[in-house]
Amino acid sequence: xxxxxxxxxxxxxxxxxxxxxxxxxxxxxxxxAALHEIYDIMGEKTVFVNAAGCxxxxxxxxxxxxxxxxLYTAMASAPAGAQGVRDALDILKVKGAIKEEDDLEVIVxxxxxxxxxxxxxxxxxxxxxxxxxxYLCYDxxxxxxxxxxxxxxTPHGVxxxxxxxxxxxxxxxxxxxxxxxxxxxxxxxxxxxAEPLDLAQKIAKASSLSxxxxxxxxxxxxxxxxxxxxxxxEIGKKAVQxxxxxxxxxxxxxxxxxxxxxxxxxxxxxxxxxxxxxxxFHPHRDTKTLQEIQDRIDAYWHKVTYS
Amino acid sequence: xxxxxxxxxxxxGVKTASRILGRAFFNQGxxxxxxxxxxAERRGAPIFAYVRASRTPIxxxxxxxxxxxxxxxxxxxxxxxAAAILQGCEKRTLVLLVSDxxxxxxxxxxxxxxxxxxxxxxxxGRESPFLWGMACVGAVARLLGVLSREVLSDALRQELVTxxxxxxxxxSNTALDSFDEMKATQIQIKESSVAAAATYPPPHWxxxxxxxxxxxxxxxxxxxxxxxxxxxxxxxxxxxIDHTICNRCWWLCSTFCPEGAIxxxxxxxxxxxxxxxxxxxxxxxxxxxxxxxxxxxQEASRLSGEER
Numbered sequence: 001x002x003x004x005x006x007x008x009x010x011x012x013x014x015x016x017x018x019x020x021x022x023x024x025x026x027x028x029x030x031x032x033a034a035l036h037e038i039y040d041i042m043g044e045k046t047v048f049v050n051a052a053g054c055x056x057x058x059x060x061x062x063x064x065x066x067x068x069x070x071l072y073t074a075m076a077s078a079p080a081g082a083q084g085v086r087d088a089l090d091i092l093k094v095k096g097a098i099k100e101e102d103d104l105e106v107i108v109x110x111x112x113x114x115x116x117x118x119x120x121x122x123x124x125x126x127x128x129x130x131x132x133x134x135y136l137c138y139d140x141x142x143x144x145x146x147x148x149x150x151x152x153x154t155p156h157g158v159x160x161x162x163x164x165x166x167x168x169x170x171x172x173x174x175x176x177x178x179x180x181x182x183x184x185x186x187x188x189x190x191x192x193x194a195e196p197l198d199l200a201q202k203i204a205k206a207s208s209l210s211x212x213x214x215x216x217x218x219x220x221x222x223x224x225x226x227x228x229x230x231x232x233x234e235i236g237k238k239a240v241q242x243x244x245x246x247x248x249x250x251x252x253x254x255x256x257x258x259x260x261x262x263x264x265x266x267x268x269x270x271x272x273x274x275x276x277x278x279x280x281f282h283p284h285r286d287t288k289t290l291q292e293i294q295d296r297i298d299a300y301w302h303k304v305t306y307s
Numbered sequence: 308x309x310x311x312x313x314x315x316x317x318x319x320g321v322k323t324a325s326r327i328l329g330r331a332f333f334n335q336g337x338x339x340x341x342x343x344x345x346x347a348e349r350r351g352a353p354i355f356a357y358v359r360a361s362r363t364p365i366x367x368x369x370x371x372x373x374x375x376x377x378x379x380x381x382x383x384x385x386x387x388x389a390a391a392i393l394q395g396c397e398k399r400t401l402v403l404l405v406s407d408x409x410x411x412x413x414x415x416x417x418x419x420x421x422x423x424x425x426x427x428x429x430x431x432g433r434e435s436p437f438l439w440g441m442a443c444v445g446a447v448a449r450l451l452g453v454l455s456r457e458v459l460s461d462a463l464r465q466e467l468v469t470x471x472x473x474x475x476x477x478x479s480n481t482a483l484d485s486f487d488e489m490k491a492t493q494i495q496i497k498e499s500s501v502a503a504a505a506t507y508p509p510p511h512w513x514x515x516x517x518x519x520x521x522x523x524x525x526x527x528x529x530x531x532x533x534x535x536x537x538x539x540x541x542x543x544x545x546x547x548i549d550h551t552i553c554n555r556c557w558w559l560c561s562t563f564c565p566e567g568a569i570x571x572x573x574x575x576x577x578x579x580x581x582x583x584x585x586x587x588x589x590x591x592x593x594x595x596x597x598x599x600x601x602x603x604x605q606e607a608s609r610l611s612g613e614e615r
Contacts, residue, residue: 013558017567020531021583022538025565026349028587033565044530058533067530164469196562222587223350230588233563282471 007200014040014200020065024057028229030236031055031138031219033193035109038136038215041203044068046105047085051078051119053111054145055138068104076118078108079126082133105134105207112139112153115216116174127183127212134206135214140221141173148224156296157289158276160224166279167289177216181250186211188250189258192218194236198247198259205251218245226275238270243297246304257304264301267294308361308501311447312371314392315380316543318350320440320478323466324380325356327444327482331454331462332360340365351541351585353390367502372510374400376450376496378443381436382406382428383605385417387540393417401496403446405439422494424450432481436543445482449489450496456486534583538566542586545607550576552598560590560599 006012019036031054039046044067050056052075059070073081086106092098110119115137123135142148142160149162155173163169180188186209189202199217206213220236222229239245240259244267247259268290271277280286311328315321322343329341337360344355357371373395382404384390396402398420404413410425426442427433433442448459463482467475548560555575565587568580579590591599602610 010558013562015557015561015571017561017570018531019567020533021566021568021580022533022536023566024349024352024536024538027351027541027565027585028589029565033563033589036565036567037562061524062527063533063536065531065533193563193565196558228588229350230592232565232587233589233593 006204007197010197012200013196016040018044018067020067022063023065024060025054026221026223026229028222028232029054029219030193030221030232031111031140031217033232033236034138034191034199034217034219035136037193037196037199038191038203038217039066041200042105042107042134042207045103046107047071047089049073049078049081049085049106049108051075051108051110051114053114054140055109055111057145075110075114077122078110078114078119079122079131079133079135082106082108082135083126083129083131086132106132107134107136110135110137111144112137112141113143113151115139116152116176120176120179123180123214124183127180127185127214130211132210133212135212137176137214137216138219139176139216140219140224142221142224144221144224148221155293157280157293158225159279160276167286168276168279177248177250180214180216181255183212184253185214186251187213188216189214190216190218190246190248192236192240192245192247194220194233195240195247195259202249202258205249209251224276226278227273231273235270235273238265238273241265242267242270243301244270246300260304264297267297308359308363308365308367309376309451309496309498310371310374311358311360311376311378311496312374313354313356313358313378313380313443314384314390315354315378315440316350316384316436316541317352317354318436319354319380320437321354321356321380323437324378324440324444325358327441327459327462327466328358328447329360330466331448331459332358334458334461335454337361338363338365340367344370349541351543352538353384353387353540361501363501371395373397373499375499376401376403376447378447379404379406380439380443381543382408382413383543385413389540393419397421399497399499401450401494403443403450405433405443424489424492424494426485426488432477432484438478438481441478441481442485445485446489447496448482449486450492450494452495456483459483459486537582538585539580539582542581542584543604544586544588544601545581545604546579546584546586546588546590546599547602547607548577548579549598549600552596553577553594554596554598556595559593559595563589563593565589 019039025032047069049071141153142151147161150160150169152174154169157168159168187206191199220232243264248257313321313325325341329339333339340359402423406425407428410423414423448454463479557571560577561569568584569577591601
């Protein structure tokens with residue numbers, strides 16, 4: 001098992017990549033980028049419990065990019081599936097059928113449709129039961145696998161397949177990090193593939209702990225967000241630099257921001273790279289909505305700085 | 308009944324093209340089916356779409372096995388087995404292909420018995436791959452001989468309504484221009500009869516004996532079997548590393564590659580696994596020394612002396 005002290009600089013990042021290539025994910029998938037960085041650190045002694053979503057296409061018999069077991073569950077019930085796998089492993093250990101060192105880490109893998117919506121009740125229950133598992137959500141802010149309809153993770157003002165009007169999606173992105181943290185689990189963190197060192201440190205910390213550990217990865221989605229696949233990492237970096245995606249963790253009852261942008265870029269730098277925000281710039285500049293989005297980010301960071 | 312099969316890559320407007328053609332038939336009073344095939348609907352991956360149109364109700368279902376016309380929006384798909392472009396093609400099948408090579412060359416290379424028409428990729432109104440799909444739908448509409456320019460124009464307007472005005476107009480013009488371009492040709496897509504269950508020739512079945520479950524669907528414990536899938540075929544642009552400029556930081560391109568298709572060799576140089584690189588070009592944008600360049604796939608394979 002890795003410890004946090006293994007990752008001081010980018011030179012310490014894994015040199016070998018163990019997630020198999022040949023997956024059916026879109027070119028430039030921000031979720032796959034995060035998953036392969038995470039898998040390099042978690043290693044092969046893992047069982048993935050996958051809620052329906054883009055990433056259930058990873059393992060279509062007889063093909064899989066994983067090196068260990070994988071279980072497919074319905075959208076709302078991945079944490080329940082994880083409970084079953086954890087219990088089975090524990091029973092095998094008690095019976096002496098597997099040795100302590102052959103134990104596996106149980107990881108739930110879900111998209112935001114499941115994590116923010118359908119699956120949140122099962123997740124809440126699993127945290128209540130203090131289930132020893134890792135929960136990884138790749139958040140591409142919509143139902144990506146079915147054509148990008150809005151989900152509870154969709155941010156204000158974006159265009160989706162079900163919010164095509166000139167003002168985009170009228171709702172607001174749910175604060176899932178705070179909902180999870182309010183359960184007081186062992187660990188909660190936000191991560192992104194574009195910040196691999198921060199990601200590596202958090203994954204190492206999560207795997208050194210036990211109990212419910214929840215990870216939320218923003219996953220820039222070329223198909224759903226409408227941008228050129230080559231910009232996938234660039235957009236991820238901009239999400240951090242503009243303060244749209246705060247990198248933080250909850251551990252020992254405290255929330256700590258792990259990477260506070262010294263000088264935050266205007267949010268437009270992030271928005272204008274994505275086709276889903278195009279209507280805020282063309283044919284007319286929607287100054288009101290742009291200001292509204294900026295104000296909300298400013299208010300967030302004001303609270304971080306002064307409380 | 309007309310049976311038209313579209314082939315292309317995700318992002319080339321294949322699905323939209325089939326919808327426009329279906330709509331045009333419908334406006335002309337035909338019974339119509341148009342559907343894309345569910346599968347890897349990913350940018351760059353092979354995409355299929357099917358249009359059936361008939362003056363009488365259509366009882367046929369499923370994918371088109373014996374097309375009257377095959378539309379190929381991107382000629383780089385021709386050698387890709389997964390795209391199965393010539394499957395079920397007969398002498399009467401017309402092949403419409405977006406390609407800069409002359410038609411004779413394709414006919415000779417593929418031993419095509421019937422007609423083949425090439426629409427050049429380069430040319431006015433064909434700047435983006437999405438417009439290739441539009442060029443195809445215009446050409447097919449004309450080659451059918453039963454759809455008027457006005458009917459096509461209405462269908463374009465109805466189906467492109469979600470695009471912004473400038474893009475819709477550009478797409479529409481591309482389609483109508485290639486409609487006009489086809490007026491010079493005598494070739495026509497011919498309707499084929501409605502298949503009846505009694506006379507429908509079955510496909511070439513391979514008889515297989517019933518076997519036990521563990522035989523036909525064995526448990527597989529091997530790791531990373533997805534590597535058997537050559538997703539490199541999705542690529543239209545190829546990243547090429549110039550190792551004289553690479554400063555061997557080793558972690559950047561290899562960490563950011565979403566596929567994990569870049570590994571670092573024993574000397575610290577990154578190497579790209581072209582069998583699996585999908586050509587997203589994240590590495591090109593992220594390399595701090597600009598040591599990675601993007602080349603058009605065909606050009607790159609010509610330079611490296613490969614046959615694809």
